[in-house]
Amino acid sequence: MTPAVQISKLDKHYPDVTALDGIALEIQPGDFYGLLGPNGAGKTTTINILAGLCNKTAGDVAIFGRDIDDDYRDCRRLVGLVPQEFNFDVFVRLRHMLVFQGGFFGLPRRTCEARADELLAEFDLTDKADTQLRNLSGGMKRRAIITRALMHRPKILILDEPTAGVDVDLRRLLWQYLRRLNAEGTTILLTTHYIEEAEALCDRIAIINEGCIVAVDTTRNLVARLTTEAVHITLTAPLTNGTLENFGELQVEATEGSNELTVTFNRRQMPYHSILERLIAAGVCIDNIRPAGNQLEQVFVNLTRQ
Amino acid sequence: MNSSDEHIYAPKLTCGNFVGFKTLVLRECHRFLRVWNQTLVPPLITTMLYILIFGYSLGSRISEVQNVSYMEFLVPGLVMMGVINGAYQNTSSSLYIARFHGNIQELLVSSMSSFEIVLGIILGGVARGICTGVIVSAAAVVMAGVEILHLPTALFFIVVVSFAFASFGFLSGLWAEDFDSLSLFQTYVLTPLTYLGGVFFSVGMLPVLWQKIAMANPILYFVNGLRYAFLGISDISLPVAVVTVLFSAIIPFVACCVLFHRGYHIKT
Numbered sequence: 001m002t003p004a005v006q007i008s009k010l011d012k013h014y015p016d017v018t019a020l021d022g023i024a025l026e027i028q029p030g031d032f033y034g035l036l037g038p039n040g041a042g043k044t045t046t047i048n049i050l051a052g053l054c055n056k057t058a059g060d061v062a063i064f065g066r067d068i069d070d071d072y073r074d075c076r077r078l079v080g081l082v083p084q085e086f087n088f089d090v091f092v093r094l095r096h097m098l099v100f101q102g103g104f105f106g107l108p109r110r111t112c113e114a115r116a117d118e119l120l121a122e123f124d125l126t127d128k129a130d131t132q133l134r135n136l137s138g139g140m141k142r143r144a145i146i147t148r149a150l151m152h153r154p155k156i157l158i159l160d161e162p163t164a165g166v167d168v169d170l171r172r173l174l175w176q177y178l179r180r181l182n183a184e185g186t187t188i189l190l191t192t193h194y195i196e197e198a199e200a201l202c203d204r205i206a207i208i209n210e211g212c213i214v215a216v217d218t219t220r221n222l223v224a225r226l227t228t229e230a231v232h233i234t235l236t237a238p239l240t241n242g243t244l245e246n247f248g249e250l251q252v253e254a255t256e257g258s259n260e261l262t263v264t265f266n267r268r269q270m271p272y273h274s275i276l277e278r279l280i281a282a283g284v285c286i287d288n289i290r291p292a293g294n295q296l297e298q299v300f301v302n303l304t305r306q
Numbered sequence: 307m308n309s310s311d312e313h314i315y316a317p318k319l320t321c322g323n324f325v326g327f328k329t330l331v332l333r334e335c336h337r338f339l340r341v342w343n344q345t346l347v348p349p350l351i352t353t354m355l356y357i358l359i360f361g362y363s364l365g366s367r368i369s370e371v372q373n374v375s376y377m378e379f380l381v382p383g384l385v386m387m388g389v390i391n392g393a394y395q396n397t398s399s400s401l402y403i404a405r406f407h408g409n410i411q412e413l414l415v416s417s418m419s420s421f422e423i424v425l426g427i428i429l430g431g432v433a434r435g436i437c438t439g440v441i442v443s444a445a446a447v448v449m450a451g452v453e454i455l456h457l458p459t460a461l462f463f464i465v466v467v468s469f470a471f472a473s474f475g476f477l478s479g480l481w482a483e484d485f486d487s488l489s490l491f492q493t494y495v496l497t498p499l500t501y502l503g504g505v506f507f508s509v510g511m512l513p514v515l516w517q518k519i520a521m522a523n524p525i526l527y528f529v530n531g532l533r534y535a536f537l538g539i540s541d542i543s544l545p546v547a548v549v550t551v552l553f554s555a556i557i558p559f560v561a562c563c564v565l566f567h568r569g570y571h572i573k574t
Contacts, residue, residue: 055573074319077317103333104326104330104412104413106323111315
C-alpha cells in the first residue's frame with residue numbers, strides 16, 4: 001500500500017541552526033499519528049514542509065506517492081493544515097473565509113457554500129457565520145481554523161498543537177471529532193505538547209528531538225518500553241512506624257501517620273502482583289492505586305534526555 | 307477521480323487552478339470594496355480639491371499650456387496620480403497584512419501556483435486602479451468639463467499603469483518588515499516621482515538640465531500618455547510612452563513571480 005506520508009533523509013538548515021537532520025518517517029493511510037517533541041525539536045518545521053509553508057534543504061517527501069515539489073497541486077489538495085497560531089484575516093466574516101478557502105482549492109462556489117454550512121453546523125458555529133473573526137472567542141477561533149482546514153475534505157489532516165489553550169469541554173469535543181474523522185478514513189498527523197492527548201488518540205508515535213527522530217513505534221510498544229514505574233497508593237488507615245519497617249527491599253516513599261505512599265519499581269524485576277503481595281504482607285489495607293504520572297510522559301522524558 | 311480519491315472534494319487539477327485564481331481576484335476586490343470609503347472616496351476628494359485650488363482658483367492666473375487651459379492640462383495627471391496610488395496601496399497593504407496576520411498561508415497551502423497567486427493579488431490592485439481611474443475621471447469630466455479624445459488609449463494607460471504599480475506594491479508588501487518600512491517606497495520614491503512626473507507642468511517649462519533629468523522619470527511617460535488620450539497633447543511621443551509603460555509593468559511583475567516562487571519573506 002502506498003504510504004500516506006513518506007519522508008526520507010529530510011534536512012532543513014537555517015543559517016545558524018539545523019532544524020531537521022536527515023529524518024525519515026512513514027505514515028500509513030488511516031493512521032492516527034503523533035509527532036512528539038520538546039519546543040524547537042523540529043515538529044512544526046516537519047509539518048510546514050508537508051503543507052508547503054517551508055522549503056526543505058534536502059531529502060524526499062511524498063504524499064500518497066506524489067512528490068511535494070513535482071506534484072505540488074495534487075499534494076496540497078490531499079492535505080489540510082490546522083496551524084498552531086490563528087492565521088486569518090480578522091476582519092473577514094467566518095463564512096466568507098470558508099467559502100474563499102474552498103475556492104482556492106478549485107471548488108465551485110455552490111459546493112463551497114454547502115460545505116461551509118455543513119462544517120459550521122458540525123462545529124456549532126452556525127450562528128457565528130456572519131461574524132468577523134476578530135469578534136470570536138478563543139475556542140470559536142480554534143474551531144474556525146479547523147473547519148477551514150476541512151473545507152476541501154483532505155485525505156490527511158495535519159494538526160499543530162490543536163488543543164493548546166482550549167478548555168476541557170472543547171478538548172473533548174475535538175478529540176471526539178478527530179476520532180470520528182479518523183474512523184471514517186482520514187489519516188491524521190498530530191503534534192502536541194500534551195502527552196496525555198497523544199496517548200489517548202494516537203496509535204503510532206514518533207518522538208523527535210533536536211531535529212532527529214529518536215523513537216518510532218506504536219503507542220502501546222512505546223509505553224511497554226518503560227521499565228521503571230511508580231504508583232501512588234491510598235491506604236484505608238494511616239501508616240504506623242511498624243508497618244514502614246515491614247516494607248523491606250521495596251522502594252517506598254511514605255511518612256508515618258499518612259495514608260498515602262508511592263512505590264517505585266522495575267517492572268521486569270518485580271511484577272505488579274508481587275508488589276501487591278509484599279504490601280499486603282507488610283500489613284497495609286489498600287483503598288486505591290493509581291499511576292504516578294503519565295506513562296508515555298516518562299518514556300518521552302527518558303528518550304529526549306538521552 | 308479514482309476510487310481512493312472518492313472522499314476528496316477538491317478536484318484534481320491538470321491545467322491550472324482557474325477557480326482558485328478567480329476566487330483570489332474576487333477576494334481582493336471584496337477587500338477594497340468592503341472599505342470603499344477608505345479606498346475609493348479619498349482619491350475623489352483629493353482630485354476635487356486639486357481641481358478646486360489649482361484649476362478654479364490658481365489656474366485662471368496661469369496662461370494656457372500647449373493650447374489648452376491649465377485646468378484641462380491638470381486633469382489627466384490627477385487621474386494618473388489616483389490610479390498609481392490606488393493600485394500601489396492595494397497590493398502593498400493586502401500582501402503585507404496577509405504576511406502580518408499569517409493568512410498568506412491560506413494561499414500557500416492551497417492548490418494554486420505561485421504565478422496564479424501573484425497574478426491574482428496584482429489583478430486585485432489593477433481593479434482598484436481602474437475603479438479609482440474611472441471615478442476620478444468622471445469627477446474631472448463633470449467639474450472641469452474635459453472630454454476624453456481617445457478612450458481606448460486612456461483605458462490602455464490606466465490598465466497597464468495599474469498593473470505596473472500593483473506589481474511595485476506587491477514587491478513593497480513582500481519586502482517590508484514592518485508598517486513603517488511599508489510606507490518608505492511611497493514616501494521616498496513614489497510621491498516625489500509623481501509630483502515631478504509632469505502632473506502639474508509641461509516638461510518644456512523646465513530649464514534644459516532639469517528637462518533631461520525629468521526624462522529619466524517613468525511617471526512622466528505615463529502622465530503624458532494619458533494626457534494624449536484625454537487631450538491629444540503630450541511632451542512624449544505615444545509609441546515611446548507605450549513601450550515605457552509596458553516595460554514598467556513587465557519587469558516588476560517578473561520580479562514578483564520569481565521572489566514569491568522562491569518564498570522570499572513568506573516561506574521559512
